[in-house]
Amino acid sequence: MQNFTYTGLPARVLFGTGTTSLLPAEVERLACRKALVLTTEAQAALGRYLCDLLGPISAGLFPGAAMHTPVEVTDAAVIQYRDSGADCVVSIGGGSTIGLGKAIALRTDAPQIVLPTSYAGSEMTPIIGQTDGGKKTTQTTLKVLPETVIYDVTHTLTLPPLMTVTSGMNALAHAVEALYAEEANPVLSLMAEDGIAKLTEALERVRDTPQDTGARSDALYGAWLCAVCLGSGGVALHHKLCHVLGGSFDLPHAETHTVMLPHALAYNAPAVPDVMEALRRATGSQTPAAAFFDISSAAGAPTALRDLGMPEDGIERAVEIALDKPYYNPRDVDAEGLRSVFRAAWQGARPDA
Numbered sequence: 001m002q003n004f005t006y007t008g009l010p011a012r013v014l015f016g017t018g019t020t021s022l023l024p025a026e027v028e029r030l031a032c033r034k035a036l037v038l039t040t041e042a043q044a045a046l047g048r049y050l051c052d053l054l055g056p057i058s059a060g061l062f063p064g065a066a067m068h069t070p071v072e073v074t075d076a077a078v079i080q081y082r083d084s085g086a087d088c089v090v091s092i093g094g095g096s097t098i099g100l101g102k103a104i105a106l107r108t109d110a111p112q113i114v115l116p117t118s119y120a121g122s123e124m125t126p127i128i129g130q131t132d133g134g135k136k137t138t139q140t141t142l143k144v145l146p147e148t149v150i151y152d153v154t155h156t157l158t159l160p161p162l163m164t165v166t167s168g169m170n171a172l173a174h175a176v177e178a179l180y181a182e183e184a185n186p187v188l189s190l191m192a193e194d195g196i197a198k199l200t201e202a203l204e205r206v207r208d209t210p211q212d213t214g215a216r217s218d219a220l221y222g223a224w225l226c227a228v229c230l231g232s233g234g235v236a237l238h239h240k241l242c243h244v245l246g247g248s249f250d251l252p253h254a255e256t257h258t259v260m261l262p263h264a265l266a267y268n269a270p271a272v273p274d275v276m277e278a279l280r281r282a283t284g285s286q287t288p289a290a291a292f293f294d295i296s297s298a299a300g301a302p303t304a305l306r307d308l309g310m311p312e313d314g315i316e317r318a319v320e321i322a323l324d325k326p327y328y329n330p331r332d333v334d335a336e337g338l339r340s341v342f343r344a345a346w347q348g349a350r351p352d353a
């Protein structure tokens, strides 16, 4: 076996159906007295439900979380956090709400309890992205790693069909890149392969029966394993390209991951034969990049950058930005290679890798 480094991150994880009822006990377990609940506006009703569940240990609701963690929103939330006498936050929602909880923790050291309702995976990572004056910057610090994560399958039953697939692709991308990132190691590879297997299989079942708790449970379990891969492992070309497209072309996060994953993987395939073999086992397909494309296409999820509003003449600028400060990648990256990846993704061509 080759030498490797494995970094495990601390986290308490409660997984199941109906696990939300454990929330008050988890607040007390952290020796906290009052929790401020965070949601987006769209999920405010869920936040009010948690406030009722917390009863006397609720410090109220901040229902203003927004995509990409704008600092103005964080400033307002920190004021409410301090004024309310809260000493911890409870974030219930997708990556945007979890990002707000992390931003509050960064500024106040507030312990975080997170109830994820999408598959994006932020709950298991020490990564925070924030937007100030239209510019998004990302940092990695253990200060933002949530203390406790309560996965409750019930909250994923409401995920709309398209977001189920795009958010699932966001999760799959974390595990795929963990298999060939610079930080790849055999322990994370176990989680990555199983996460991809569980999630791809469950996404197909959820497509046919969205209210099937068993399928939703497998999907959330797979997404958790993929999230661990992002938190403890590394990323490569795919995440770099998504961050370029999100940051410089304002393309939507999960949809961009959905479109790019088959193409970034097809580009890297010749350099990572062992990883492709693992992905064949996990997806049950001889062409895993095409299998990801097919899952999205069958669900009516976007498969082309042009359908996300990316201008064709933006490809050259995207190539230039992606070549500036590149991430580690198992296959050499040059302008011509990137052009071919972006062109295929812009057109929505089905890869055959």
Ligand SMILES: NC(=O)c1ccc[n+]([C@@H]2O[C@H](COP(=O)([O-])OP(=O)(O)OC[C@H]3O[C@@H](n4cnc5c(N)ncnc54)[C@H](O)[C@@H]3O)[C@@H](O)[C@H]2O)c1
Residues within 6 Å of the ligand: 040, 041, 042, 043, 066, 067, 068, 069, 093, 094, 095, 096, 097, 099, 117, 118, 119, 120, 121, 122, 123, 125, 126, 127, 128, 129, 155, 156, 157, 158, 159, 160, 167, 230, 253, 254
């Ligand atoms: N820091 C990290 O490690 C990390 C990892 C992944 C994503 N992210 C960030 O997370 C953000 C994207 O997160 P996202 O894709 O989860 O989207 P999101 O959190 O923005 O959610 C999109 C919308 O769907 C709603 N929603 C979420 N779950 C729902 C459910 N079960 N039922 C009904 N509606 C629901 C939300 O309230 C919101 O209105 C991006 O800003 C991305 O950069 C961060």
Ligand SMILES: O=C(O)CCC(=O)CC(=O)O
Residues within 6 Å of the ligand: 099, 127, 128, 129, 130, 138, 170, 239, 242
């Ligand atoms: O928190 C962020 O915005 C950066 C990390 C991230 O978005 C991971 C991903 O690309 O899914």
